[in-house]
Amino acid sequence: MKLSHLISAAIIIGSTIYPSMADAATGSVNVRALSEYVYPNNRATSVSLTFMPDGLSYLKMTEGGKKVDRFDVLNNKYIETVFDVTRTRGDRTVESIDGFELNPDGTQLLVYINSEPIYRHSFRAEYFAYEISRRTLKPLSAVHKVQQAPVMSPDGRMVAFMAEDNNIYVAKLDYGTEVAVTTDGKVNSIINGVPDWTYQEEFATYRSMEWAPDNSALSYLKYNETEVPAFSFQLYQGSCDPMNRYALYPGTFTYKYPVAGEKNSVVTLHSYDVTTRKTKNISLPDPEIEYIPRIHYGPTADVLMVATLNRDQNKLEIYNANPRSTVARSVYSDRSTAWITPQCYESISCEPTGFVVFSDRTGFSHLYRYSYSGSEIGALTSGNYDVTCYYGTSADGSYYYQSAVNGPLNRVITRVDKRGTHTNVTPAEGWASASFSPQMNFYVVNYSNAAKPPVYTLMNSKDKTVRTIEDNNGYTSRFADAPGKEFFTIQSDGHTLNGWIIKPVGFSQSRKYPVVVYQYSGPGSQEVVNRWSMDWAQYFATQGYIVACVDGRGTGGRGREFEQCTYRNLGHYETIDQLALLSHLRSLPYVKADGIGIFGWSYGGYETLMAASAQGATYAAAVAVAPVTSWRYYDTVYAERYMTTPRQNPDGYDRSAPIERTGSLRCPLLIMSGTADDNVHMSNTMEYVARLQADDRWADMLLFPNMNHSINGCNTRAVVYARMLSFFNTHLK
Template structure:
C-alpha cells in the first residue's frame, strides 16, 4: 500500500499536546456551543470604498447596531443604525442596504419555510430622515429595494407586491398566486433546494421594470408529512415535490412595467419542451434582461439576452456537456455589457470573458486546478479577483489576474482556506483564513499585492481553550485506491502506540462535487472525532471519485451510476487501511448523513466482509424517492436509466447485511423524506435482518432543536462503543471458557 503524506504544519496545538492537554472533550460541550468561533456578521463594504459595516449584537441589553468602520484604521467611525434609538424595534438580526445606501432593510423576525426560505417581518429605515417604515403587516418573503431606493418589492401568498415608500401605497402586481398551484417571483421547493435561490424576481437599473419567473406547479405530485406536535391530533404539511421522472413546475418568464401598469410574458426565440430557468439577471442596459434556460437533463445551458422594449431575444451563449453543467451565480456584466462567465468546458472550472454578442474574447484563467469563487472585476485596474485550488485541492487561495489573463498574482500567503471580501473600490480586502490548526482569523490586506495591512479579529482565545483539551493533529495525506490518489485525513489517539491495534471509524459524504477533506478549522463534528480518537478510535475521512475540485473527469465519472464508484472506493480504502499493523481490520465502521447515509448503507451491505458496522442518518435509500433536479442531473430519469437507479440503491441490497446497522431519520424531513427510511425498514424486516433505528418526531433534514442534537450524538456514540469498542473482560473470559449449556 502506498500512502503519501503532506501532513499539516502544527503550531500552537502541537506544543500544547506535549505539555498541557488533559481535559476531555464531551458531547455536552460540543453541542452547547463551547467551541463556537467568533466572526464578522453581515459584513458589507460601503460604496465609498474606505469603510465597511458589520452587525453587532449586545447580548446584555438585546440591542442591535450597524456599525461603520474605517478600512485604514479599522476603528469604528460611527453607529449608523441602533435598535436602541428606534422605539418600534426591539432588535434586528440582518440588514440589506439600498444601492445608494440611503436606506436599509432590517430583518426583525423570521419563520423558516424550507432550507433557504423564510417568512419575515421587515422594516425599511431611511438613514437621512431616520424614518422607519414597516414593509407589511403580514409575514412576507424576499423584500428587495429598487435601485433608486423609492420602492420595495416582496412576495406574499404566492403573489408579488410593490410598496411605494413615500406614499405607503401597495400595488399587487400578480393575482393568480395560489398555494400548491401558482407561485409568482418566489421559487418552488425543488428550485430553492437544488438551484440555491429563493428570490425569482429582479429590478432593472432604472427601477421601472421587474422581471420574474412564474411557477405553475398544478401538475406536480404532492408529498405530505404528518406533523405530530403536541396537540391531540396531528396535522399535515402538504407540498409539491417532484420525484425523479415526475412532472416539474411549468416555468415562464414575465415582466411588469411600473409606469404602464402592464404585465406581460417574455418569450425567447426557441421552443423548449421540458426546461428550467435557473437564473435571471438584468444586464447594465435597463431594457435588456438575461435569462438562463436549461434542458431537463441539465447538459445544455443557453444564455439569452431579451430586449424588453422590442421583445427581441438573442442566444448569446450555448454550452453543452456529456454529463451535466453546474449553474453558478458568477455571471457578471461589465460596463460595455461584455460579461464574465465560469465554465468547466476545458475540464477544470475557469473564468472566461465574452463580448455582449457572446463571442469569446479570451479564457482568463487556465490550468489543472479549479476556480472556486469569483469576487469581482476592478474596472480601473482592469483586474479580476478570484479564489482557487491552485495551491492544492484541499486549500484555497485568493488571486488577482488581468482581464486578458496576464499577471496572475497570489494575494494570500498562509496555507489553508482563504476567502476574501473586497472593498467596493477594490483597494482592500478582508481575508478570512483558517486551517486544521488555526481557527478563523480576519485580516485586512492591500489588494494590489496581498500585503497585510492589519489584523482585525482572531480566535486566539478558542485556540488556547482547545489547547487545554486532549486533541490530536489531523493528518492530511493521499491514499491510492482503484488507480486514483484520493485525499484523506486521519485522526489518531493522542497516546497512539503503533504496536497496538485500534478500531477504525470512517466518515464520508461523497456526493457529486462535494469535499470533506479540506484544510480548514474544526466544525462541530471534528470535535466529536477528536473525542472518539481519545476514546481509542482512529477516525478517517476519504474523498473518493465523484467528489469535487480535482477536475471534471474525476467528478463526473459517477454519472448515471451514483453509488457505484464512490462505494467501491470506500470499501477498497477500508481494506487498505485495515492492512496497516495498527488498525484492527475486524473492527471497521463507517457513517454518513444524507448522501453520506446512502453511502454508509451501501458500504455496509456491499462491503459486508469489510465493515462491521454503519450509521446512516437521513439517507437516500433509493434514488427513485429523490427530487428531479438533483437526481436527474446525475442519473437522467428512472425510465431512461432503471439499472442505474436500482443496482446501486441500498434498499435493493439489504439481503447482504451481516454487520450492525443504525438507521436514523427525522419525520419532518422535507428534503430526504422519512419514506426512504420506512421503505428500508420494511425491506430489512422482510429480509429477516436485525438492525437498530431511531426516529426524531417533526425534525427536518438537519435533526436539531432543543436537546435533539445532543441526544442524536449520544445515540451514535453509544452505538459505536457497542459495536467497535474493546471487548469487555467478561466477553474475553467467555471466549476462553465457553459456558456450558444444560440440555
C-alpha cells in the same frame, strides 16, 4: 409553518427503547463535553462585514439586535449608530431585530423581526423600511404582515416582495403605498418571484425577481406547480418550542415535491413596468427548456441575462433578453456528455463590458469573458486545475478568483492584473476565501489550514494587509490538546485518493484502535481539505477512536473526468473507493481490524448503506443519518442530473438503490431521520426498514419528531452524535 422544531425526547426502534441519554450510553457519553465540539456557537469566530457603498466603512448589528453601528474599515473605530431601536421615528417600534439589509446607495435599511423558517434555506419575516438620515421606521406593508425575499430598487425608493398569498407587491416608500404586481398566486399552485422547493434546494436560489438598473422595471419568474405531485408529512406538538395546536391530533404539512421522473413546475419569465403598471411575458425560443435557474440584469435595463437548462441538464443556454421588446436571443451555449456543473449557471457575473461564466470545456473549470452580443472576449484562466470562485473586476482592471491551483486540498486567491500577470495573494497551502467591498477597494480574507483556525484579514486594493480583524487565538487555546488531522493518500483502481486521519489522544503505535470512517461522497463535494475544523470527529478521538475519511471518485476539485465518472451509476465507484479505504485501514498495525465502522449523513448516509451492503465489506457497524435509500424517492433536479430519469435508466436506478440491497447488509446498523425532513423524506428510512424486516433483518432506528434534514436545535445535534458514539462503543470496541 415551522419545520425546525424538535421535541426533547427521541424514539429508538430496534433492539431497545432508551428513555434517556444516560440509558442510551454504553459506558458514559459526556453530552456536555461532546456539545463543546458539535455546536456552532462553540466554534471559531467568523466575520462578515456589510460594507457601505464606498467601501470605507461597514455596518454591524450590535447589542443583540438593538443597534446597527457603523465602523471605519481602516482602524475599526466606531463612527456612528445608524439604527437604534430606542431612537426610531414612526408609529411602530421594535425591541430588537433579527437582521438587516442595506440598499445599494447606502441610504436605507430593511430590518426584520419574527423571522420564521420555511424550508432549510428560506424564511419569511416582518420587514420594516428604515431611512437612515431621518430615522423613520415604517412597516414594509400595511396589508401583509409578513414578507419573503424582499429586494430594494437601486435608488432605494421601492421594495418588491412576495406575500403569503404567493403574489409580488411593490412597496413605494416615498408614498407609503403598495401595488400588486401579480394576482394569480396560490399556495401549492402558483408562486411569483420566489423559487419553488426544488429550485431552492438544488439550484441554490432563494429569490427570483430583479430590478432593472434604472428602477424602471421588475423582472421575475413565475412557477406553476399545479401539476407537480404533492408530498405531506405530519407535525407534532413537541416539547421544545411546542406547537400546541397539535396537542391531541398531529397536523400535516403539504408541499410540492417532484420525485425523479415526475412533472416539474412550469417556469415562465415576465417583466413589470413600474410606470405603466403593465406586465410583459418574455418568451424564450428553445422548446427544450425545462429550468431557468438564474436571471441577472446587465448594465442597462434592456439587458436581462437568462440561464436555461434542458431536463437532462446537459445543455446550458444563456439568453440576452430585452424586457421592453421581449426579444430574447442566445448569446452563450455549453454542452456536456454528462451534466452541466451547477457552477456554470449559478455564478454568472454581469459586468459593464460583458459577462463572465464558468466552463469545464477543457476538462477543468475555468473562467471565460463574453460580450453581451455573444462574442467570446477570451479565457481569463487556464490550466489543469479547477477555478472555484470568481470575485469580480476592480476599477484598475484587475480581477480576482479562487482556485485549486495547488491541489484539491487547498484554495488560493489569485489576482490578475491588466497585463495578465497572475499573483497569488494568499498562501499556497491552506484554504482561503474572500469577500469584497462593492468598489473592490477592500476585501476580507478568511484563511485557515488543518492546524490553524480561521484568521480574518482586511486587505486593500494593493493586496496589502491593513489589519487583522479576528485571529481566533482564544479559540485555539480552548482546544489546544485536541488531536489534529494528518493527510495521506491511497490507491483505488489505479486512482490516487486523498484522505485524512485523526488519531486518538495519547496515540501509540503498539495499541489497536477502533476506527470510524466518515464520508460524504456526493458529486462535486469535498471533505478532505486543508481547512480548519473542530467537531464530533475530534471528540471521538478523545474517546479512543481513530477517525478517517477519503474523498473517492465523484468528489470535486479534481476536474471533470474524476467528478463525472459516476454518471448514471451513483454509488458504484464511491463504494469501490470506500472499500479500498477499509482494506487500507485493516492493514495498519495500530488498527483493530474487526472494529471499523462507517458513518455518513444525507448522501453520506446513502453511501454508508451502499458500502455496508457491498460484497467484501467487513465493517463492524454502520450509522446512516437522513439517507437516500432509492433515487426514485428523491427530487427531479438532483436525481436526474446524475442519473437521468428512471424511464431512461431503470437498471441504473436499481443498481444504485440501497433498498435493493437490504438482504446483503453485513453489519449492525443505526439509522436516524427527522420526521419533518423536507429534503430526504423520512419515507426513505421507513421503506428501507420495512424491506429489512421483509428480509428477516433489523436495525436500530432513531427518529427526531418535527426535525428537518439538518437535525439541529434543542440539543438534538448532540443527541445524534452521542447515540452514534454509544452505538459504536457497543459494536467496535
